[in-house]
Amino acid sequence: MSVIPHLINGELVTENGRAVDVFNPSTGQAIHKLPLATRETIQSAIDAAKAAFPAWRNTPPAKRAQVMFRFKQLLEQNEARIAQLISEEHGKTLEDAAGELKRGIENVEFACAAPEILKGEYSRNVGPNIDAWSDFQPLGVVAGITPFNFPAMVPLWMYPLAIVCGNCFILKPSERDPSSTLLIAQLLLEAGLPKGVLSVVHGDKTAVDALIEAPEVKALSFVGSTPIAEYIYSEGTKRGKRVQALGGAKNHAVLMPDADLDNAISALMGAAYGSCGERCMAISVAVCVGDQVADALVAKLVPQIKALKIGAGTNCGLDMGPLVTGQARDKVSGYVEDGVAAGAKLVVDGRGLTVAGHEEGFFLGGCLFDNVTPEMRIYKEEIFGPVLCVVRVNSLEEAMQLINDHEYGNGTCIFTRDGEAARLFCDEIEVGMVGVNVPLPVPVAYHSFGGWKRSLFGDLHAYGPDGVRFYTRRKAITQRWPQRASHEASQFAFPSL
Numbered sequence: 001m002s003v004i005p006h007l008i009n010g011e012l013v014t015e016n017g018r019a020v021d022v023f024n025p026s027t028g029q030a031i032h033k034l035p036l037a038t039r040e041t042i043q044s045a046i047d048a049a050k051a052a053f054p055a056w057r058n059t060p061p062a063k064r065a066q067v068m069f070r071f072k073q074l075l076e077q078n079e080a081r082i083a084q085l086i087s088e089e090h091g092k093t094l095e096d097a098a099g100e101l102k103r104g105i106e107n108v109e110f111a112c113a114a115p116e117i118l119k120g121e122y123s124r125n126v127g128p129n130i131d132a133w134s135d136f137q138p139l140g141v142v143a144g145i146t147p148f149n150f151p152a153m154v155p156l157w158m159y160p161l162a163i164v165c166g167n168c169f170i171l172k173p174s175e176r177d178p179s180s181t182l183l184i185a186q187l188l189l190e191a192g193l194p195k196g197v198l199s200v201v202h203g204d205k206t207a208v209d210a211l212i213e214a215p216e217v218k219a220l221s222f223v224g225s226t227p228i229a230e231y232i233y234s235e236g237t238k239r240g241k242r243v244q245a246l247g248g249a250k251n252h253a254v255l256m257p258d259a260d261l262d263n264a265i266s267a268l269m270g271a272a273y274g275s276c277g278e279r280c281m282a283i284s285v286a287v288c289v290g291d292q293v294a295d296a297l298v299a300k301l302v303p304q305i306k307a308l309k310i311g312a313g314t315n316c317g318l319d320m321g322p323l324v325t326g327q328a329r330d331k332v333s334g335y336v337e338d339g340v341a342a343g344a345k346l347v348v349d350g351r352g353l354t355v356a357g358h359e360e361g362f363f364l365g366g367c368l369f370d371n372v373t374p375e376m377r378i379y380k381e382e383i384f385g386p387v388l389c390v391v392r393v394n395s396l397e398e399a400m401q402l403i404n405d406h407e408y409g410n411g412t413c414i415f416t417r418d419g420e421a422a423r424l425f426c427d428e429i430e431v432g433m434v435g436v437n438v439p440l441p442v443p444v445a446y447h448s449f450g451g452w453k454r455s456l457f458g459d460l461h462a463y464g465p466d467g468v469r470f471y472t473r474r475k476a477i478t479q480r481w482p483q484r485a486s487h488e489a490s491q492f493a494f495p496s497l
Helices: 039-055 060-075 078-089 094-111 153-164 179-188 205-213 226-237 262-278 293-305 328-342 396-405 417-430 466-471
Strands: 005-009 012-013 021-024 031-034 119-126 130-138 140-145 169-172 196-200 217-223 242-244 251-255 283-289 345-349 365-368 387-391 411-415 433-434 472-479
Touching: 005 039, 005 179, 021 078, 021 283, 031 078, 031 387, 031 411, 031 472, 039 140, 039 169, 060 078, 060 094, 060 153, 060 179, 060 251, 078 094, 078 169, 078 179, 094 153, 130 242, 140 153, 140 205, 140 411, 153 169, 153 179, 169 205, 205 226, 217 226, 226 242, 251 262, 251 396, 262 283, 262 293, 262 387, 283 293, 283 396, 293 345, 293 365, 293 387, 293 417, 328 387, 387 396, 396 417, 411 417, 417 433, 466 472
Parallel strands: 140 169, 140 217, 169 196, 217 242, 251 283, 251 411, 283 387, 365 387, 411 433
Antiparallel strands: 005 012, 005 196, 021 031, 119 130, 130 472, 345 365
């Protein structure tokens, strides 16, 4: 069984000590050993980043961008290899893995605009012979902690932008599917990134706490569950760090009586069951305005859910692969049991699914609940699996109140032909990312990604313009060159024009 190394100061590093298995979820078999970094290993990555920072921050933004242009080309050339690694360790289909990578590459493209996005502001003659300007300067050593569900895309939300802003970055990816993340980092080194500017360290809470506690680490980016997001935000900010921690979600889709139901159902199928529902933007609740809409929706969903093509993610032409671990499958099955016990109607039960030739894989079929109510656990909590809950309401206002009352506010959408209803929904809904007839309203790379309420801890969203602000600090400079022939008396009042 191969060992997956750390990448520190441009070198692959292995260590003896604590380690975990990395599984192929389609077979249920361990395929790699992953060493868990000690505090000493984390510190070596920090030291390398600190040493590399002075030269990198003084590298012109245009030269940093050239590295990103080469990096983008290498990512595109290695798409099939990266998608294979994602599928082998995460379980998502090859097509889904390739789509994830493409969305990550969009963020590299945005980072290629470093000379433009890092331009400061300049004002001449703000006072007599006085000019003023501001520029964006890097923070220093920054770190990112990323989840299993997007091992390529989410790290690419973080370090390309942090690096072109002049920072040095330490990445701690998920220990469940680290191989694609490591390969992508190696491609960035191949593109010409200097040693020490990016390191990849594998680990668990020990590694996370080491990054939080290290005074050299000036900022932390995190994507994952809300309890861990809140922990990292609390522990990081009390140490004076800048923290951006994206947490959990419970995303609702509202279906109005005038919705194009067939198109809405096609959208819901992908949004609810794509990647086995292991997405923070997955739609897990369909809020139907009126029983007629709900009855029609359920009737049309049932045959499509039962017809889902499920198998080993590395096979082509599938709709779903397995869940990432056996524990994840069992947890989702537990939610299904809980929903039945609470009185929800289980219309489609995906439990007990086996795939021929992959009997030990972590598979679960699509599940559908009807008559779900807000007090049920399956409604309140993030399931993170292929489970869609149908909730029935009598009006758009009732649907919106339901969403606004929920503790999460990551993503939502409305399906309607009514512009007035869509405008009201967009204006009044208390959610960070909203779609109109778009089920997964993930912003493009030149906007920013982030939710509201307990879906985001911190003031700035991920990537895009907010990402630039997060990874830089503004310095304002006011400069005066008095004329040689003039002499002014001292001023003791506060200066003004």
